[in-house]
Amino acid sequence: MDELSVEGEIRGDDPSSVASGPKASDGQLRFFLVERRLPAISKRGLAMLHAALIETCRRFAARGEQVVYLRSTFVPRQGRLLSLFASGSLDFVRAANEATLAPYTSIEMAFDLPDETEPTPA
Amino acid sequence: MGTKTAKARPSNLPIEFTSFVGRRAELRELKRLLATTKLLTLTGSGGAGKTRLALRAAAEMARGFPDGAWVVSLGSIQDPLLISQAVLNALGAHDQSASWSLSTLTDYLASRRLLLVIDNCEHLLDGCAVLASTLLNSCPYVRLLATSRQALGVTGEVRMPVPPMSLPGEGDDASLERLMNFEAVRLLSERAAAVVPGFVVNAENAAPVLRLCRRLDGIPLALELAAVRLGSLSLDQLNQGLAGDRSMLGSGNRGVEGRQQTLEATIGWSYGLLEEVEQLLWARLSVFAGGFDAEAAIEVCSDERLPSDQIVEMLGALVEKSIVKRDLTAGNAPRYALLETIRQFGTRCLREIDEERNGRERHLDWIAGLARSVGAFDSRQIELFKRMDAERDNLWAALEFCLSEPGLAPRGGEFAQHLVAYWTCRGSFGDVRRVLTSLAERAPEDSAPRAQLLLAAAVMANSQNDLEASASLGRESLRIGTHLRDSEVIALSQTWLAIPLSIDGKVAEALEAAESAVALARRIESRPIELIATTVLCNILPVVGQPERAIELGEQGLTISQECGELWARGYLLMATAQAHWQQGERQLAEAKALDGAGCKHALDDRSGLQALLEILAWMAVERGAFQRAATLLGCAERVRQSSALQFQEGFRKQHEHSMALALERLGKRQFDSMYERGLTMAVDAVMTFAAEDKLPAPPVAAKIESKTSLTKRELEIAHLIADDMSNHEIAIKLFLSDRTVETHVTHMFNKLGLNSRVQLTRWLAGISGAGTSLAANDRESSVTGKIRT
Numbered sequence: 001m002d003e004l005s006v007e008g009e010i011r012g013d014d015p016s017s018v019a020s021g022p023k024a025s026d027g028q029l030r031f032f033l034v035e036r037r038l039p040a041i042s043k044r045g046l047a048m049l050h051a052a053l054i055e056t057c058r059r060f061a062a063r064g065e066q067v068v069y070l071r072s073t074f075v076p077r078q079g080r081l082l083s084l085f086a087s088g089s090l091d092f093v094r095a096a097n098e099a100t101l102a103p104y105t106s107i108e109m110a111f112d113l114p115d116e117t118e119p120t121p122a
Numbered sequence: 123m124g125t126k127t128a129k130a131r132p133s134n135l136p137i138e139f140t141s142f143v144g145r146r147a148e149l150r151e152l153k154r155l156l157a158t159t160k161l162l163t164l165t166g167s168g169g170a171g172k173t174r175l176a177l178r179a180a181a182e183m184a185r186g187f188p189d190g191a192w193v194v195s196l197g198s199i200q201d202p203l204l205i206s207q208a209v210l211n212a213l214g215a216h217d218q219s220a221s222w223s224l225s226t227l228t229d230y231l232a233s234r235r236l237l238l239v240i241d242n243c244e245h246l247l248d249g250c251a252v253l254a255s256t257l258l259n260s261c262p263y264v265r266l267l268a269t270s271r272q273a274l275g276v277t278g279e280v281r282m283p284v285p286p287m288s289l290p291g292e293g294d295d296a297s298l299e300r301l302m303n304f305e306a307v308r309l310l311s312e313r314a315a316a317v318v319p320g321f322v323v324n325a326e327n328a329a330p331v332l333r334l335c336r337r338l339d340g341i342p343l344a345l346e347l348a349a350v351r352l353g354s355l356s357l358d359q360l361n362q363g364l365a366g367d368r369s370m371l372g373s374g375n376r377g378v379e380g381r382q383q384t385l386e387a388t389i390g391w392s393y394g395l396l397e398e399v400e401q402l403l404w405a406r407l408s409v410f411a412g413g414f415d416a417e418a419a420i421e422v423c424s425d426e427r428l429p430s431d432q433i434v435e436m437l438g439a440l441v442e443k444s445i446v447k448r449d450l451t452a453g454n455a456p457r458y459a460l461l462e463t464i465r466q467f468g469t470r471c472l473r474e475i476d477e478e479r480n481g482r483e484r485h486l487d488w489i490a491g492l493a494r495s496v497g498a499f500d501s502r503q504i505e506l507f508k509r510m511d512a513e514r515d516n517l518w519a520a521l522e523f524c525l526s527e528p529g530l531a532p533r534g535g536e537f538a539q540h541l542v543a544y545w546t547c548r549g550s551f552g553d554v555r556r557v558l559t560s561l562a563e564r565a566p567e568d569s570a571p572r573a574q575l576l577l578a579a580a581v582m583a584n585s586q587n588d589l590e591a592s593a594s595l596g597r598e599s600l601r602i603g604t605h606l607r608d609s610e611v612i613a614l615s616q617t618w619l620a621i622p623l624s625i626d627g628k629v630a631e632a633l634e635a636a637e638s639a640v641a642l643a644r645r646i647e648s649r650p651i652e653l654i655a656t657t658v659l660c661n662i663l664p665v666v667g668q669p670e671r672a673i674e675l676g677e678q679g680l681t682i683s684q685e686c687g688e689l690w691a692r693g694y695l696l697m698a699t700a701q702a703h704w705q706q707g708e709r710q711l712a713e714a715k716a717l718d719g720a721g722c723k724h725a726l727d728d729r730s731g732l733q734a735l736l737e738i739l740a741w742m743a744v745e746r747g748a749f750q751r752a753a754t755l756l757g758c759a760e761r762v763r764q765s766s767a768l769q770f771q772e773g774f775r776k777q778h779e780h781s782m783a784l785a786l787e788r789l790g791k792r793q794f795d796s797m798y799e800r801g802l803t804m805a806v807d808a809v810m811t812f813a814a815e816d817k818l819p820a821p822p823v824a825a826k827i828e829s830k831t832s833l834t835k836r837e838l839e840i841a842h843l844i845a846d847d848m849s850n851h852e853i854a855i856k857l858f859l860s861d862r863t864v865e866t867h868v869t870h871m872f873n874k875l876g877l878n879s880r881v882q883l884t885r886w887l888a889g890i891s892g893a894g895t896s897l898a899a900n901d902r903e904s905s906v907t908g909k910i911r912t
Binding site: 037038040041042044051056079093095096100101102115 | 202206220221251252259260275397553559
């Protein structure tokens with residue numbers, strides 16, 4: 001992950017590193033992974049947080065601040081919640097996550113590995 | 123003018139210091155709407171009176187909510203992540219959970235029937251929307267009343283615009299009698315009468331009064347700011363002065379944006395009328411978040427331009443001019459605050475005169491000084507913990523400033539160093555840990571401040587039962603301390619590292635770390651570190667089967683604690699020695715120690731420590747077969763945990779489950795549930811009374827001593843504490859009495875026994891105890907010092 005800076009920008013000149021990510025019409029959407037440490041959260045709490053993330057991103061999108069909440073994965077033993085977003089702006093991702101009132105430990109730009117079996121568009 | 127509070131139900135609604143004028147129609151409508159909706163948002167421009175209307179409605183409706191009406195003001199909060207904590211604090215609950223604080227809040231409110239006023243939402247709209255929608259979905263009996271310049275935009279929200287106060291329309295030359303029916307005129311008239319005794323609206327002044335009300339668009343805050351000026355200016359002068367501002371069109375019938383302009387112009391006009399020094403004070407006071415007292419204002423705002431001996435007088439002048447609010451209910455010393463709109467204007471002025479950074483640095487210095495006092499571990503501990511509670515918003519503002527300014531992160535280390543014990547009592551662990559960790563990331567690598575920040579974060583992680591992270595943070599702090607050869611950092615790191623290691627079952631490693639910390643603290647002759655390290659070591663020793671050593675070391679620690687006059691470590695030392703004595707079979711002594719420890723924790727409002735000691739008292743009750751008492755105490759411990767959203771301490775789980783099972787088996791489900799429920803529903807004060815009154819009965823020999831004297835049982839108890847060199851105040855804290863009650867008991871004792879001094883009383887007690895009773899010896903041991911000074 002050396003090529004990614006903390007600001008979520010790609011270092012170097014390899015835009016293909018996010019090639020499999022979602023694209024907006026201007027091609028600027030990127031993935032961001034948000035990590036939270038919630039060692040004592042209950043299932044109900046997780047469901048509430050999930051709902052808050054969905055609702056907040058809808059709210060942001062409705063006013064033109066494009067941030068899409070894709071999914072979350074919880075690692076119970078470590079109490080880690082990893083949430084994946086797509087957005088053109090790190091600031092939108094940060095603001096949306098702060099608005100859910102749930103502190104996070106990091107926001108990092110991320111990318112999916114391309115699926116080699118997927119047919120290449122003509 | 124009447125003041126009103128909602129006394130019938132639990133509440134934190136403030137007292138109204140000025141009369142509530144008009145708004146009858148709005149109040150009626152608000153109540154009607156709130157009867158049918160769960161979220162009502164009062165919207166309107168700044169100064170429109172949204173807050174005042176919401177608070178008045180809440181006070182009037184409080185009786186309909188069994189769990190009361192509460193208000194949380196978000197005006198001084200800038201970080202949305204602190205919203206849930208602010209609500210929990212306003213509700214009087216400490217969040218000491220490791221969970222998501224909003225989840226903790228919904229758990230807390232899930233079965234409560236209350237009205238929550240969320241004031242000043244406009245700058246945190248997204249966060250407030252999440253808060254509101256989550257509470258709406260999870261807390262069926264909670265009603266929300268929000269105030270905001272904009273609606274929250276949440277499904278199910280009902281919006282009620284708060285209009286300006288009523289005014290006659292343009293061209294409506296209302297008669298004098300009719301004029302007084304308009305709210306704006308009545309408000310101006312009432313406030314003017316407060317500064318000009320006998321002021322009334324009459325035929326002579328009706329026209330300029332109406333002109334003034336129209337010019338101010340009927341905005342309540344603008345009317346108040348103008349009215350107080352009638353003490354020095356005539357109505358015509360006021361109208362002329364305000365007319366100078368082109369943004370004040372004076373139609374009395376403008377839209378929201380126009381009214382906002384009017385308000386800002388009025389505030390600017392009000393500012394312009396002040397003396398230069400008052401303007402400067404207003405600007406400098408804007409760095410405070412959530413209020414301040416005169417002492418703090420002097421420390422943060424005074425210099426050669428604002429001499430310290432004139433600040434109090436200037437504050438009084440700003441109060442008279444309605445710029446500063448004075449709250450006399452907070453305690454003995456008056457507390458001051460700026461209305462949020464007024465504070466924002468002050469911040470702008472501070473920025474314009476290029477003093478913002480300097481002002482915030484002075485604010486930081488002041489709160490850091492207070493943190494140092496809290497960390498001194500002296501006899502002011504209870505008072506200083508309460509003081510820090512009152513300055514919570516200021517503390518967070520200072521921490522946010524440290525985070526936002528490059529180069530200031532190391533200053534955060536001061537807070538970490540001095541507030542660890544305070545934060546273990548108050549939480550909120552998650553937010554504190556997050557901020558400390560962020561500050562540590564910004565602090566220079568391998569620096570002492572970074573180590574202090576990591577260490578405090580380790581303590582918070584431990585309180586969250588996040589043992590792995592706690593140990594990891596502690597080890598990193600230890601590495602830095604070793605690298606720097608900083609003995610204090612090393613000793614403290616070893617101390618705090620020992621706790622997660624011990625809970626995690628790595629007792630040998632924990633013991634080694636704690637032993638090393640105590641030895642190092644002694645070598646560098648740091649009494650506070652020795653006290654903390656001894657406390658931790660003492661609590662590990664009974665676990666590893668060394669009760670004698672725990673007792674010996676515990677007495678040494680209690681001596682240091684007594685010399686300092688602090689209670690935090692003392693409570694935990696008594697917890698350790700209680701367990702050690704219990705292991706030794708000294709049951710009465712053990713229970714007395716645990717009870718003393720619980721008293722210390724209760725006095726500090728350290729609910730984490732209190733619930734631990736109540737658990738231990740419950741286990742003791744189980745082991746001596748007092749199962750009803752045990753079940754009630756287990757309920758009490760759970761009650762305390764719930765009041766602070768505390769997590770169950772992992773180190774206690776095994777013994778807890780054993781005690782629950784045994785008590786349940788012996789009492790049967792019905793009786794156990796009844797006793798447990800009794801504890802669960804007790805107020806925290808009642809919990810302490812129960813624990814103290816229903817402890818292991820004293821052996822008959824106590825009665826024997828008592829019968830030899832004319833003293834009552836309580837007097838004899840106080841006599842023993844006097845012999846243990848405790849002051850009346852300390853005795854009052856220990857026995858949960860007022861200072862005055864203790865004084866009365868002491869006077870009675872002196873009169874009954876014909877004595878004149880405490881020394882004589884101590885000698886007299888030694889004389890009657892010399893009759894040779896094991897209880898007397900035990901009682902002596904159970905005292906904090908174990909010594910009698912003659």
